[in-house]
Amino acid sequence: MKVYLTIDFGSTYTKLTAIDLENEEILATSKAITTIEDDIMTGFNNAFVGLEEEISSKTDLEKVEFVRKVACSSAAGGLKMVAIGLVPDLTADAAKKAALGAGARVMKTYSFELNHREMQEIKDSPLDIILLAGGTDGGNKNCIIHNAKLIAEFKLDVPVVVAGNKAAIDEIEEIFKEANIDYYIADNVMPKLNKLDVEPSREAIRKVFMNKIVEAKGLGNAEEFVSGILMPTPAAVLKAAEVLADGSDDEEGLGDLIVVDIGGATTDIHSIANGHPTQAGVMPKGLEDPYAKRTVEGDLGMRYSALALLEAAGTKKIREYLGDADKEVDVKDHCNYRHDHIKMVPQTEDEIKFDEAMAMAATEIAMARHCGTLESVFTPLGAMYYQIGKDLINTPYVIGTGGVIIHSENPHRILASGNFNANEPVHLRPRNPRFLVDRTYILSAMGLLAQELPDVAVRIMKKYLIEE
Incomplete structure (x- = not known):
């Protein structure tokens, strides 16, 4: 066999x-x-x-x-990065989207010309890699060159992926070679205004992970x-989601989908969809989101980030998900206990119920942050609507993974908390998706398998992702 x-x-x-x-x-x-x-x-x-x-x-x-x-x-905390760009809403954001899609945990994003205080902050951070971007091709190159010089001056001892204005690459290479900086060149993450090209930088980050981070x-x-440690785990999950959505040469995909992955430290959302406006009269605004998009919410975890989740959700929201029967529950005390006992496995019905209330709050908030939003602007001709991010209202599938979902007797309720809410219509979350659950915890495994045998990976996922 x-x-x-x-x-x-x-x-x-x-x-x-x-x-x-x-x-x-x-x-x-x-x-x-x-x-x-x-x-x-x-x-x-x-x-x-x-x-x-x-x-x-x-x-x-x-x-x-x-x-x-x-x-x-x-x-050991995965792949920790900082992303450096030019304008916060453009190349800095593009750099962040590329880093997240590569499976990294983006600790901070910097923009414009860095100062010495920021560089010292970066140097003192427990980083694995830096993504240096800035400027469209043929546009501003002074900023990215300035930042490259500071990286060299401070002698940062971490790999740097350069994915900015191609007109600045030759000079940056000279700067880094002279300073003995370990660097990798990738195509610009934003070669044209509001046009993303994240795949080359994602591949460069994966190579750095394989060559450097594995040993460290x-x-x-x-x-x-x-045979090899191929990629960070989140990148494997995103790969699995992408091949399941798109299919392979011999297997049809499911189409647009979202993966909700709730962990002890973060809640990750992956979406495979173009996310173009579906409502009449709505215009896209700002930097487009990648087709394969991942967001990481570091304040929405079940254990390490339990107190941050409480702060983000508030006691009231967690109580709402607990139900009226649990008005006497000390929400803060329960979150404190989970924060202090990160390996806690819920045993009693009350412990399971509280974990699931936390998971519902995390799903609701994480989906609202990941999905696009509508912004209304009043003009002499009346109200106009702009879409920022992805419209995921018509997404047909939402897949749940992570311990709290996999072991739940009612994962449908957890995942449904991320659905469209008529009371918050500006958040373009899925309206009536079908829910699949990764009961056997195979998504990261299928992402690895899909690197070589995508047909097999798609067929196995269709077989083992259970509809709830």
């Missing part, structure tokens, strides 16, 4: 998925606590023992041939066993 093994070195758990290529089925899954502080292979080996036990219970282990072993990782995170030990 030919088996394709995928490994996700997560911040909390290392997750293994064994895929039977001949029957296009999930043969076995296993997970164990990630041991990033010691040797990451310890956690992997623990998970692998569990995987072998499950495989041997189904088939003869001696007949199993692991034809490929590939991995993704978000261990202590993941080099794993490469003796696996």
